[in-house]
Amino acid sequence: MGGDFGPEVVIPAAALALDDMSGKISYIFFGDENRIKPLLGKYKVLEGISEIHHTSGIVTNDEKPSVAIRRKDTSLRLAIEAVKEGRAQSIVSAGNTGALMATAKLVLRCLPGIKRPALASVLPTRQGDTVMLDLGANLVCDAQMLVQFAVLGSVYARVVKGIDTPRVGILNVGSEDMKGPDLVREAASILTNIVFPGDYYGFVEGDDLAEGLVDVVVTDGFTGNIALKVAEGVSKLTSHYMKEAFLSSLPAKMGAVLAGCALKKVKKRMDPRYYNGGMFLGLDGICVKSHGGMDVYGVSRAILVAAHLVEQGYNSEVAHEIALVMNQQSNGIEPEGVIA
Amino acid sequence: MGGDFGPEVVIPAAALALDDMSGKISYIFFGDENRIKPLLGKYKVLEGISEIHHTSGIVTNDEKPSVAIRRKDTSLRLAIEAVKEGRAQSIVSAGNTGALMATAKLVLRCLPGIKRPALASVLPTRQGDTVMLDLGANLVCDAQMLVQFAVLGSVYARVVKGIDTPRVGILNVGSEDMKGPDLVREAASILTNIVFPGDYYGFVEGDDLAEGLVDVVVTDGFTGNIALKVAEGVSKLTSHYMKEAFLSSLPAKMGAVLAGCALKKVKKRMDPRYYNGGMFLGLDGICVKSHGGMDVYGVSRAILVAAHLVEQGYNSEVAHEIALVMNQQSNGIEPEGVIA
Numbered sequence: 271m272g273g274d275f276g277p278e279v280v281i282p283a284a285a286l287a288l289d290d291m292s293g294k295i296s297y298i299f300f301g302d303e304n305r306i307k308p309l310l311g312k313y314k315v316l317e318g319i320s321e322i323h324h325t326s327g328i329v330t331n332d333e334k335p336s337v338a339i340r341r342k343d344t345s346l347r348l349a350i351e352a353v354k355e356g357r358a359q360s361i362v363s364a365g366n367t368g369a370l371m372a373t374a375k376l377v378l379r380c381l382p383g384i385k386r387p388a389l390a391s392v393l394p395t396r397q398g399d400t401v402m403l404d405l406g407a408n409l410v411c412d413a414q415m416l417v418q419f420a421v422l423g424s425v426y427a428r429v430v431k432g433i434d435t436p437r438v439g440i441l442n443v444g445s446e447d448m449k450g451p452d453l454v455r456e457a458a459s460i461l462t463n464i465v466f467p468g469d470y471y472g473f474v475e476g477d478d479l480a481e482g483l484v485d486v487v488v489t490d491g492f493t494g495n496i497a498l499k500v501a502e503g504v505s506k507l508t509s510h511y512m513k514e515a516f517l518s519s520l521p522a523k524m525g526a527v528l529a530g531c532a533l534k535k536v537k538k539r540m541d542p543r544y545y546n547g548g549m550f551l552g553l554d555g556i557c558v559k560s561h562g563g564m565d566v567y568g569v570s571r572a573i574l575v576a577a578h579l580v581e582q583g584y585n586s587e588v589a590h591e592i593a594l595v596m597n598q599q600s601n602g603i604e605p606e607g608v609i610a
Numbered sequence: 611m612g613g614d615f616g617p618e619v620v621i622p623a624a625a626l627a628l629d630d631m632s633g634k635i636s637y638i639f640f641g642d643e644n645r646i647k648p649l650l651g652k653y654k655v656l657e658g659i660s661e662i663h664h665t666s667g668i669v670t671n672d673e674k675p676s677v678a679i680r681r682k683d684t685s686l687r688l689a690i691e692a693v694k695e696g697r698a699q700s701i702v703s704a705g706n707t708g709a710l711m712a713t714a715k716l717v718l719r720c721l722p723g724i725k726r727p728a729l730a731s732v733l734p735t736r737q738g739d740t741v742m743l744d745l746g747a748n749l750v751c752d753a754q755m756l757v758q759f760a761v762l763g764s765v766y767a768r769v770v771k772g773i774d775t776p777r778v779g780i781l782n783v784g785s786e787d788m789k790g791p792d793l794v795r796e797a798a799s800i801l802t803n804i805v806f807p808g809d810y811y812g813f814v815e816g817d818d819l820a821e822g823l824v825d826v827v828v829t830d831g832f833t834g835n836i837a838l839k840v841a842e843g844v845s846k847l848t849s850h851y852m853k854e855a856f857l858s859s860l861p862a863k864m865g866a867v868l869a870g871c872a873l874k875k876v877k878k879r880m881d882p883r884y885y886n887g888g889m890f891l892g893l894d895g896i897c898v899k900s901h902g903g904m905d906v907y908g909v910s911r912a913i914l915v916a917a918h919l920v921e922q923g924y925n926s927e928v929a930h931e932i933a934l935v936m937n938q939q940s941n942g943i944e945p946e947g948v949i950a
Contacts, residue, residue, distance in 0.1 A: 395847070396847055406783050409783060410791050441836060442836075443746050443749060443831070443832060443835040450832070451750050475839050476835065476836040476837065476838065476839025476842070476843060477839040477840065477842050478843070479840055479843055480840070480843035480844050480846065480847040481843060492783060492790070492833065493833050493836055495816065496782075497816065497836055499815050499817040500816040500817065500819055500837045501816075501840050501841075501843075501844045503817030503819055503820035503841075504819075504820050504840075504841045505844055505848065506817070506820065507820040507821070508845065508848045508876075508880070511876045511879060512852075512876060515869065515873055515876045516872065518872045518875070521868040521869065521871070521872075522868065522873075524868050524869075525864075525867070525869030525870075525872075526865065527865070528862065528864050528865030529855065529856060529861065529864075529866060529869070530865075531859065531861070532855035532856065532858045532859055532861075532862035532865075533852075535855060535858070536848075536851045536852060539851060
């Protein structure tokens with residue numbers, strides 16, 4: 271029921287994602303049966319693999335998470351409970367981010383050993399994609415959390431993107447070891463001294479993000495949220511300027527027609543719909559957030575993110591790797607030169 | 611002597627800036643006389659208004675600030691001392707940022723009442739320019755520092771950009787009052803309750819930066835540095851993609867030629883050279899940093915930033931306004947609802 275368009279976009283998106291996964295998905299749709307049923311009828315491919323769980327309650331977009339988590343009858347809450355109870359392997363929602371995060375944390379809880387779940391997303395870069403986390407689930411972090419984010423991100427890059435030893439960078443104001451606040455230097459020191467599923471690359475700066483220097487970028491949720499939105503904003507402004515320029519004169523218009531094909535490729539390369547699907551990593555259950563304003567293609571991409579995490583057994587890999595990391599730390603393989 | 615090109619770029623840039631200021635600048639060039647003198651000879655406009663202060667010491671780009679501040683014979687140190695002693699009204703350098711900041715702080719000290727100076731810069735947005743600070747001088751900030759940054763930025767927007775009551779936003783992960791870490795909420799509470807030279811707008815998000823919702827964006831140096839570099843990186847990646855696209859086929863190439871004029875305007879609108887010139891605001895003396903890789907036009911822009919700050923009496927305005935703000939706070943006009 272969430273997002274700007276509700277089932278009118280979610281149902282066709284489910285059909286599209288099913289096609290991409292060669293039919294290896296089945297769905298439970300939580301929400302208003304009166305809106306969902308007629309739509310389902312239009313998509314024959316969803317027949318037989320779809321179930322409707324009627325709910326009357328809906329979490330609105332401006333509802334406070336603290337209020338939303340107390341309501342037991344919402345589509346959001348009931349869908350998450352289906353994951354908790356094993357009736358579904360993942361939940362995808364285009365609804366209220368804060369409510370989704372709070373309810374998922376409350377119902378699903380963290381995987382053993384995980385201090386706090388993180389919001390992660392895949393970003394386009396000059397050299398392929400990069401996964402970045404945390405993007406806003408934890409505004410204030412400690413070094414241990416950044417270390418766990420590095421594990422969560424590395425396992426994602428390995429099992430979903432197929433990168434054997436993902437390069438992991440910590441976002442910082444400089445690349446030199448002595449740069450940055452205590453928090454990032456302490457996390458760097460730990461990652462240098464433990465064995466984890468990634469390869470610790472070092473600090474990366476803001477402009478290294480778009481360059482794609484590393485496969486995984488780790489940061490606190492405050493910085494990550496702002497960095498992601500700055501990138502979106504600049505990208506949007508640039509394409510606004512380009513559109514304006516191409517409409518500014520007759521030769522420019524003709525130029526746009528001639529270069530149309532090539533320009534479309536650029537647009538596709540940075541298409542936010544392709545990169546849609548924020549993952550709450552570290553929960554005991556797969557939970558993916560779609561942007562609220564996404565169209566059918568965009569929402570289908572978020573569904574695929576969830577499907578791939580389930581298919582690749584992401585959570586059992588993470589549980590295993592976090593246990594190994596914790597074991598090293600409790601066995602006294604302590605970081606050297608930690609800043610007091 | 612600083613930057614990637616030294617006097618070979620700085621001297622012609624000085625001539626160009628002089629032209630822009632209708633001759634209302636005079637220069638003291640600190641550095642190697644043997645390199646500066648022949649160059650000066652080529653620019654007749656600089657004759658009679660330029661002085662060379664020969665120095666043998668140079669701060670290299672990889673020199674640690676802690677080492678640089680102990681050297682008394684460098685062009686950087688001696689140029690800053692000229693400002694301290696009133697022989698110059700401002701210092702512009704394309705050299706080592708950390709060394710410039712540390713030496714300027716040590717020699718010039720802060721204006722009365724200023725806790726810490728901030729690095730500020732002007733950024734292009736959809737609706738004109740925005741000044742943003744801190745961009746990396748203070749990685750960890752408290753609420754009082756953010757409040758002072760708001761004053762520093764507002765006075766800049768008023769006296770240099772001519773905006774009567776500049777709108778001031780604090781960078782945050784959401785626009786609602788209850789969003790964000792204690793630091794930003796406390797600063798917001800103070801700015802809501804005091805009279806200062808700007809108009810407190812509220813929280814702004816990462817994507818609001820490019821939109822230009824406000825005239826002044828306030829943030830801590832860690833977040834600001836990363837946000838600025840993310841914007842630079844995305845901007846660079848987009849233009850790289852565009853170039854690649856325009857070279858990818860014959861029709862695209864022809865399109866680029868036809869739209870050339872319009873595309874140049876876009877490029878100019880986001881030209882980093884135009885926006886060159888990081889200001890260390892809050893010091894008892896004007897200090898401006900040029901990017902090291904800038905060409906003649908870029909360095910001339912940084913010189914003009916310094917010239918405008920001097921011409922508009924920025925520092926005496928700031929000293930006055932900071933005193934007023936401090937007075938309100940010590941008189942018990944305390945922020946309401948501060949988070950404990």
